[in-house]
Amino acid sequence: MSSVVCISHVPDTESRIRVSGRKIDETGLKFIVSPYDEYALEEAIRLKEAKGGDVTVLTFGPDRAQQGLREALARGATKAMHVKGEPADADSLGIAKVLAAAIRTLEHDVLFLGKQGVGTDNALVAPMLAELLGYPQVNVVTHLEVGDGKLTAHREIEGAEEVLEAPLPAVVSAQKGLNEPRYASLKGIMAAKKVAIDTRSIADLGLDESDIYNQRVTVVSLELPAEKSGGRRIDGSDPQAAAREIVKYIRDEAKAL
Amino acid sequence: MTVLVFTETKDGKLKKASREALTIGRKLAEAAGGELAAFATDAGVAEEAGRYGAKKLYVANAGPYLTETYTAALAQVVKDVQPSVLLFAGSSNGRDLAPRVAARLDAGVASDVDRLEWTDGKLRARRPVYSGKAFATVDVTGKPAIATTRPNAFPAEESGAGAAEVVNVSVDAGQPRVKLVETKAPEAGELTIAEADIIVSGGRGLKEGANFSYIRDLAHAIGGAVGASRATVDAGWIDHQHQVGQTGRVVSPNLYIAAGVSGAIQHLAGMSSSKHIVAINKDPEAPIFRVADLGIVGDLFQILPVLTEEVKKAKAH
Ligand SMILES: Cc1cc2nc3c(=O)[nH]c(=O)nc-3n(C[C@H](O)[C@H](O)[C@H](O)COP(=O)(O)OP(=O)(O)OC[C@H]3O[C@@H](n4cnc5c(N)ncnc54)[C@H](O)[C@@H]3O)c2cc1C
Numbered sequence: 065m066s067s068v069v070c071i072s073h074v075p076d077t078e079s080r081i082r083v084s085g086r087k088i089d090e091t092g093l094k095f096i097v098s099p100y101d102e103y104a105l106e107e108a109i110r111l112k113e114a115k116g117g118d119v120t121v122l123t124f125g126p127d128r129a130q131q132g133l134r135e136a137l138a139r140g141a142t143k144a145m146h147v148k149g150e151p152a153d154a155d156s157l158g159i160a161k162v163l164a165a166a167i168r169t170l171e172h173d174v175l176f177l178g179k180q181g182v183g184t185d186n187a188l189v190a191p192m193l194a195e196l197l198g199y200p201q202v203n204v205v206t207h208l209e210v211g212d213g214k215l216t217a218h219r220e221i222e223g224a225e226e227v228l229e230a231p232l233p234a235v236v237s238a239q240k241g242l243n244e245p246r247y248a249s250l251k252g253i254m255a256a257k258k259v260a261i262d263t264r265s266i267a268d269l270g271l272d273e274s275d276i277y278n279q280r281v282t283v284v285s286l287e288l289p290a291e292k293s294g295g296r297r298i299d300g301s302d303p304q305a306a307a308r309e310i311v312k313y314i315r316d317e318a319k320a321l
Numbered sequence: 322m323t324v325l326v327f328t329e330t331k332d333g334k335l336k337k338a339s340r341e342a343l344t345i346g347r348k349l350a351e352a353a354g355g356e357l358a359a360f361a362t363d364a365g366v367a368e369e370a371g372r373y374g375a376k377k378l379y380v381a382n383a384g385p386y387l388t389e390t391y392t393a394a395l396a397q398v399v400k401d402v403q404p405s406v407l408l409f410a411g412s413s414n415g416r417d418l419a420p421r422v423a424a425r426l427d428a429g430v431a432s433d434v435d436r437l438e439w440t441d442g443k444l445r446a447r448r449p450v451y452s453g454k455a456f457a458t459v460d461v462t463g464k465p466a467i468a469t470t471r472p473n474a475f476p477a478e479e480s481g482a483g484a485a486e487v488v489n490v491s492v493d494a495g496q497p498r499v500k501l502v503e504t505k506a507p508e509a510g511e512l513t514i515a516e517a518d519i520i521v522s523g524g525r526g527l528k529e530g531a532n533f534s535y536i537r538d539l540a541h542a543i544g545g546a547v548g549a550s551r552a553t554v555d556a557g558w559i560d561h562q563h564q565v566g567q568t569g570r571v572v573s574p575n576l577y578i579a580a581g582v583s584g585a586i587q588h589l590a591g592m593s594s595s596k597h598i599v600a601i602n603k604d605p606e607a608p609i610f611r612v613a614d615l616g617i618v619g620d621l622f623q624i625l626p627v628l629t630e631e632v633k634k635a636k637a638h
């Protein structure tokens with residue numbers, strides 16, 4: 065039972081974001097594996113531990129994205145592929161096309177992704193990838209069981225949960241709560257260093273760069289929000305007075321009473 | 322020129338997020354001298370869709386939501402109608418479906434947008450990125466230009482028109498491969514944070530799980546949903562469904578009340594676009610005060626019960 069985990073490399077969620085032109089200024093930023101991709105990876109490693117097979121981690125990104133692959137290998141992935149390119153210049157469908165082409169060369173029964181890449185917060189690639197490959201998809205998954213030729217997944221929807229069954233191969237996108245990701249062990253870190261990362265270009269995959277970077281969605285500007293200075297502040301040591309003040313605000317300004 | 326909106330219904334009515342998507346869809350159609358059309362799976366909403374400006378309602382008898390059947394049905398309508406713009410409300414199903422349909426049509430998507438307009442004949446959208454630490458303005462080209470709308474970002478407004486004309490669509494989606502085994506319903510009567518107009522959230526300042534009753538009582542009195550910080554979810558005090566923030570739900574209700582929540586950047590990511598924010602925290606330095614319109618420095622255990630009573634009194638008037 066083999067799987068491929070698509071991981072994106074994103075600025076640490078604690079980062080202070082600065083803008084440079086139409087992109088973020090990357091100087092001094094720390095990059096991490098996107099948090100949802102960690103749940104995806106952990107689920108794939110558990111599947112391998114239970115049923116054998118390979119876990120291939122796949123990323124489309126610049127050179128620094130290899131760091132994310134190394135981290136994933138250290139946690140228990142067995143193979144890694146890096147497709148070189150600049151996802152920030154592609155749109156989600158371009159990224160999905162790259163991943164689909166790479167995946168066609170890799171052994172897989174289940175494809176794991178995060179429900180969204182933290183930062184750009186698109187939440188688009190998983191269903192696009194599923195469509196390009198013609199596979200069924202289950203998104204925002206909080207619980208997963210993989211059986212013979214099929215999987216059962218819990219999908220989070222507004223205030224409820226669906227239990228869905230899909231034949232393999234299938235695409236699963238991970239939500240928080242799916243599992244508790246492990247840390248890399250020292251042994252894992254050492255072993256990871258020995259794995260060769262299969263590095264490809266977009267052209268190697270038989271794709272046309274102009275279709276990947278064709279800008280169906282183009283960023284025209286990136287701006288920081290106006291600094292919120294904070295509103296009115298009141299002392300709550302008299303609960304009765306504070307409560308009246310809040311009710312007044314809710315009624316007169318929020319018009320919610 | 323047509324703007325097509327994918328709508329969802331519940332108990333024979335359009336969901337709020339769908340009414341919002343219809344409203345902005347109508348505005349885009351009007352601005353371009355075009356027409357608004359809607360897709361639904363329930364012909365019963367023709368009148369309501371018409372009130373929100375839809376001239377035509379394409380109805381597919383597609384049953385409960387499944388990605389594959391809905392993708393086939395919607396792609397069929399897109400083929401027939403050739404819309405210039407295709408909108409989805411950013412609900413769970415909208416966000417599941419939009420990218421799949423987009424890939425089938427080889428089109429791009431701007432997701433989770435909070436502004437939409439025409440600029441130089443292109444659909445221009447604004448979307449919050451980096452947890453609301455920045456806003457990206459994007460142009461969506463291609464036909465159709467696809468976007469998913471952020472719930473609560475576009476107020477729903479009726480346009481006063483009559484019922485939409487129903488056009489039945491027959492689709493041959495084949496046998497869907499994914500099977501819906503069951504839907505685990507939420508606790509009866511609990512409002513979900515995704516679509517709520519008012520949210521009352523609790524954080525670790527509540528000290529223990531049982532004290533979520535302070536939050537629930539106020540939420541109940543004011544008619545809002547219960548939200549929570551990740552710290553309380555991780556502690557097992559409340560279910561993950563309630564979590565607001567980067568790894569929970571992103572919400573933008575009209576009113577957000579936070580009590581005992583420090584306002585970590587990942588929490589702010591999920592709620593800072595709320596229209597009115599009230600924060601109660603005993604620490605005057607708590608970062609939540611930076612986004613609050615009204616901040617109360619004080620003890621939530623003293624203030625919340627009194628506030629709940631005052632709200633009840635105000636409602637009784
Ligand atoms: C990758 C990542 C993702 C994350 N995602 C999320 C997310 O989606 N949502 C989220 O919320 N967090 C998220 N977090 C966690 C976040 O960093 C904070 O740890 C968390 O939000 C803190 O929760 P809290 O405000 O309830 O607790 P604390 O930070 O402990 O704050 C408790 C507050 O209660 C106040 N208080 C205590 N007693 C009282 C009293 N009697 N009356 C009034 N006030 C009182 C204190 O002054 C304090 O400000 C994430 C973290 C990471 C690293």
Ligand SMILES: Nc1ncnc2c1ncn2[C@@H]1O[C@H](COP(=O)(O)O)[C@@H](O)[C@H]1O
Nearest residue numbers: 070071124177178180181186187188189
């Ligand atoms: N450049 C990339 N390389 C590999 N996987 C990616 C890339 N971008 C997105 N993904 C995957 O797609 C998921 C959803 O991303 P997004 O649609 O960008 O929010 C991520 O959690 C990753 O699993």
